[in-house]
Amino acid sequence: MTSTPLLKLSGLSKSFGAARAVEPLDLTVQAGDFCAILGPSGCGKSTLLRMIAGFIEPSSGSIAIEGRDITALGPEKRPTNMVFQSYGLFPHLTVAENVGFGLALQKKSKDEVSRRTDEALRLVRLEAFSQRMIDRLSGGQQQRVALARALIMRPKILLLDEPLAALDLKLRHQMQEELRRIHQEIGGTFIFVTHDQSEAFALANLVAVMNQGRVEQIGSPAEVYLSPATLFVADFVGETSLLAGERRQGRVTLKAGPHFASAGRDGPVRAIVRPERVGLKSDGVPAVVTDAVFFGASLKVSLRLPSDETLILRSSEADAAARYRIGERLAVGWEDQQVIDAGPG
């Protein structure tokens, strides 16, 4: 393989009038990657995806696929295909005609179109529905048609815009499995946009977290989860607790009480504490249980600390429900907090 990345975004940005939707950003995606662009709504992630697809002209920067600059090309000339959030299926065509639409435009022979349509429908397990009209399909089936219609083009990059947002929970998990299976089966490169961190972690091997038009962190799911680069990432990814504190000469003192060694600049900091790292500790911080939610495999407990901050605890022990009753006073501690510099205030 060459060292040229499949997709390279350099200094890409977009402004709508005076409003910056996407700040200049760099992103590199290798062939075979399953990349998630993760962020809250309005963070610019859809704008970024639509720039890659060619529907939005960037204000600055460039997009290159396999080293070739495609910034100036329209969506019909790019080796990318998109699965739209609202699917955008053609209501006047059958399932098979929808899927074969792109190939028919290329004037491929009837045989090839129908062979590859069958293939694509088999991939998404819709062989039996090829002659149906679109309005007679369920939401999940329409989603698969949209997927097949894009995949049949054998795109260098498949773009998915909140692909599972319109589906109910069970169907969403099912489609996540399907997407993983299809990604492995065809070995393509997928980039998808989502606001759901669990979806991003379930599918992607590369996660780019966006906030207010900026990419805050790019990394593997584990990197993003375990060592968030910014406060926003820490807060957005996972159900971590952020505890305020102050660093003086290599030592951090939290408002809640604990202090520990931590090298870095003097000033206000936040300690990031993972819920699964919190437990009872006889000489720990006093805390009151304010809430306990049973999740089947684990119990999620909210604790109020002396500093009036909330600390989340997750326990999968069998007697957890009996131990963490609402109103109970306990002493808790944790290991492995991560410290991030916080701005004043």
Place this chain on the structure above:
Amino acid sequence: MRRAILLLAPSLAVLIGIFAIPVLLLFVVSFWSVKSFRLQPDFSLAAWHRFFTVYGDLTLYTLAVGLAVGLFCTLLGFVFAYAARFKAGRFGDLLLVATLITLFGGYLVKIYAWKSILGADGLLNQALMGIGLTSQPLAFLIYSRGAVIIALVHFLLPFAILPIYASLRNVSETTIEAARDLGASASQVLMRVIVPQCLSGLFSAFAFCFLLAAGDYVTPMLLGGTSGSMLGQFVLLEFSTNFNWPAGSAMSFGLLFVCLLVIGALAAAGSRLMRRGEGAAS
């Protein structure tokens, strides 16, 4: 079910009482005969024979004018509605309101406006002579088929724009983006995605304009002269001046049947286009 009948009853009564029965009676009259200006019940095919022999050519010509007007209106209406839907942004609805307002302008006013534009001392001829393109007024501008078609297209255009715009509203932008994403050029998007999704609107637009144009008799009377006359004028003539009700009736129904035939053929072709591929569904 009973409720449905109850709800339908008033409108059905009106429709049957003041439309279906009179129309049927009029159809029966086409087989009657006239003796010394008095209608007499009869079974005579004389009126129908007269329609085919005397007015055959004029019927075909009337049909041609109707088709031309229907076609122009549908085409222009589509262009306008397309621009209003996809290019005008938030001004789209405003353009539609403007279209509706032109309907208040009235029918005769528009015809007389065209008279003053196309007439011998009208705007167009004055302008042409003013810039020296012709030395004499062009006589063929008014009192011709062209003048009739222009005035009818102008008057009927809103009737084409409205149904087409309504059906274009239902075309989602995402289907257009999806088609482009799959490699469709602008013309392929138009022909394979937009037009097929608004066929019903195009059909209603054409049917409206075609039927209204083919049945019109005021426009040809005022702008058609001798070369631009249409069947409707002669239906009027038979009913009034000639007092030949059977002939007028046969001509009305003759034109009606031919028009329905055209619309029916078009609808059949359209629905075959729509259902294509759905046959094997169940």
